[in-house]
Amino acid sequence: MTPLIAEPSSSIDLFDDTVLDDPYPLYEVLRGMGPAVWLNRHDMWFIGGYEDVKTALHAAATFSSENGIALTDAANRQFLNGTVLVAHGMRHVQLRRPLSRQLAPRAMKSLVPEIGSRAARLAVEYITKGAFDAVELVTEFVAGQVVHLMGLPESTRPKLVAQGAAVFDMFGPGNARHRAAAPLATAMMTFLSTEVSRTSVRPGSWMADLYQAADDGDIAEDDVVPLMSAYTTAGMDTTIHGITAALHHLAHHHRYYKKLRTGRLKAAAVFQEAIRLDAPIQGFGRRARRDTRVGNARIRAGEQVWLSYGSSGRDPRRWGHYADTFRPGRTGADLHLALGYGPHACAGGHLAVAQATGLLDALAHHGTRLEPAGIPVRARNNILHGWATLPLTITPDRRRVRHARKPTATQA
Incomplete structure (x- = not known):
């Protein structure tokens, strides 16, 4: 489909390997071309400015997720049909309700002790290894807990992690x-x-609760499996990549790790800044339901737009001269769009922050210095942005590690 106005336009491949490894210079170019840029290769509009992405996410009646999230018709029909990601209007409200109950702040508060205990155990285990892969640590921590909360056997974790990506x-x-x-x-x-x-x-x-919701008539029986996919995809990968991004930045900014360790910087602020700077999900599609304008670009009903969370997090019009700089604690860092915005904002955002806080605090408590231990490798994915391997080393706080490894009275 050719837009009414083809300019500004670009022939770049947004999903080329080199772009996926470091998309931010390209985002800067596209933002400079205008609020909406037609991508000839992908037959869609690119929207990358913070305010423009935020406005589009809020305007679900104009930019719909229905038949628009994925860039192929097959994926929209086969993998997204019936999921909360593409549901619209009251249907979306119906499907999101059971997820919201399970992932509400009150529910997360009750999980904090469990999250902290698991984080402390894994932190000590990995710190005492010497060099370790942060991706392995974070995956074990996040995916292991989500699989447990879902009510699935631990043996399913490796399969679900690989398949989620x-x-x-x-x-x-x-x-x-x-x-x-x-x-x-x-x-x-x-x-x-x-x-x-x-x-x-x-x-x-969580899964038992979904079946109960079906029994109560809140959702249909056929809705249970599509809702499960929300946990097995976005519930794991975004948090894993977000926490590893935080660790990567902390390993290169020792003063912030020291502040985290001494309590002058909150772990939640580190996580929020990391996902602002490196959004785990770089973007999602939407489908225009009516003719509209973004800046001077006329977008026709039926055309697809790509809302770039990754670009919006680096927009200097919102984040200032240091938009490309890791500065945890900056004012308004939690107003990023990395976890979405509007009706389709990530339901699991509170869980992600709780898990990130638990693990970052545990590592800082038990280790005095965080440093790179090798060359990291990017995990190339059409949508996700993160690391396949991230070798790190943390100097143990020997007194705290030794104390943490002592058996309790019930263990002895």
């Missing part, structure tokens, strides 16, 4: 990554629909 690859264009991810993404949906049932999930778990 594949689902995100499916949201991009029909490129090589998309094609390679298709079998894994299909396997996840097959697993959820055939191996997860009322009898296989733990009583009192």
Whole structure:
């Protein structure tokens, strides 16, 4: 589909390997071209300015997630049909309600002791290894806890982590990554629909609550599996990449790690700044439901737009001259759009902050200095931005580590 006005336009491939590794210089160029830029290669508009992305996210009646999140019709139909991500209006309210109950601040408050205990145990275990892979640590921490809360066996964790990233690859264009991810993404949906049932999930778990919601008539039985996918994708990957981004930046900014360790900087502020700077989900699509304008660009009903969370987090018109600089504690850092905004804002945002706070605090408590221990490797994904490996080392606070490893009276 050709837009009414083709300018400004660009022939760049937003999903090229080199762009995925470091998309921010390209985002700067596109923002400079105008509020909305037509991407010829992808047949869609790119919107990357903070205020423009925020406005579009809020205007769900104009920019709809229905049939618009992914960049291929097959992915929108096969992997997103029936999910809360693409639901619209009252249907979205209905599907989001059980997730909101489980992920509300009150529910998260009750999880804080469990999160802190698990974080402390893993922090001591990994710090005493010497050099370790932060991605491995954070994945074990985040995914292990989400799988437990879902009520699934721990043995399912590795499979769900690998398949979750594949689902995100499916949201991009029909490129090589998309094609390679298709079998894994299909396997996840097959697993959820055939191996997860009322009898296989733990009583009192999130999944058990979804089945109860179906029994109560709040949702349909057919809604349960699509809702599960919200946990097995966005509930894990965004938090894993967000915390590893925070650790990467802290390893290169020793003064902020020292402030975190001494209590002069909050772990939540570190996490919020890290995902502002490096949004775990770089963007999602939307479909225009009516003719509209973004700046001077005329967008027709039916055209697709790409809302770039990654670009909005680096927009100097919102974040100032130091938009590309890691400055935890900056005013308004939590107003980023990395976790979405408006009706489709991430339901699991409170859990993500609680998990990040728990692990960052535990590492800072038990380790005196955080440093790189090798060359990190990017995890290339059509949508996600993060690390495949992130080698770090933390100098143990020997007194605290030794105390933490002493058996309690019940363990002895």
